[in-house]
Amino acid sequence: MNAEATRQVDEVRATVARLHGELTRYGLVAWTAGNISARVPGQDLMVIKPSGVDYDDLSARTMVVCDLDGVLVQGDHAPSSDTAAHAYVYREMPQVGGVVHTHSTYATAWAACGESIPCHLTAQADEFGGEIPVGPFALIGGDDIGKGIVATLTGHRSPAVLMRNHGVFTVGRDARAAVKAAVMCEDVARTAHLARVLGRPVPIPQADIDALYHRYQNVYGQRTAPANS
Secondary structure, three states: OOHHHHHHHHHHHHHHHHHHHHHHHOOOOOOOOOEEEEEOOOOOEEEEOEOOOOHHHOOOOOOEEEEOOOOEEEOOOOEOOOHHHHHHHHHHOOOOOEEEEEOOHHHHHHHHOOOOEOOOOHHHHHHHOOOEOEEOOOOOOOOHHHHHHHHHHOOOOOOEEEEOOOEEEEEEOOHHHHHHHHHHHHHHHHHHHHHHHHOOOOOOOHHHHHHHHHHHHHOOOOOOOOOOO
């Protein structure tokens, strides 16, 4: 790698290491489970968590670099067992810059039931644009999980998929966006579960879901002011 490529890889390694702290902060992972990856801009490379390493021991140095076939390029540790799945997503979804996997409790409970999360909440309409879908069951280790993620999310607004009997995978334009989707997915899953315990959740009409999603994605938050303002 040339100096610029090395600089980019180092920056992404630092970002991915730091973002793993968000998974523990929001209680989305247990022990060494879960992982985050990020695409290296302008290169056919990704950075991903190493396999079986404690979260307290993660750092920029322990992150590993793989190509988009999942082959180790740089690092002192074996990459995550989900590397092939992440790599498949990056190959098939060029707009994706980050992928997150968790076994967060409530969302994974929905996955264990093989059930999508219906859109009964404005926060879900904002972030996911409708239901959070269920993807197919697939064994860990190869790219079958990646194939299920891509097949489920292609043409779908949701950045999250509940892989049946497994857990949550989220995607985003970058790794931070994918982490946010994972946090919000668990929050929605918990509230949806409690709503069912209390009674029958009230559905949101599709037109209102569309309006909420448009507002949140295009209007909400701070916008960069024009240079001459």
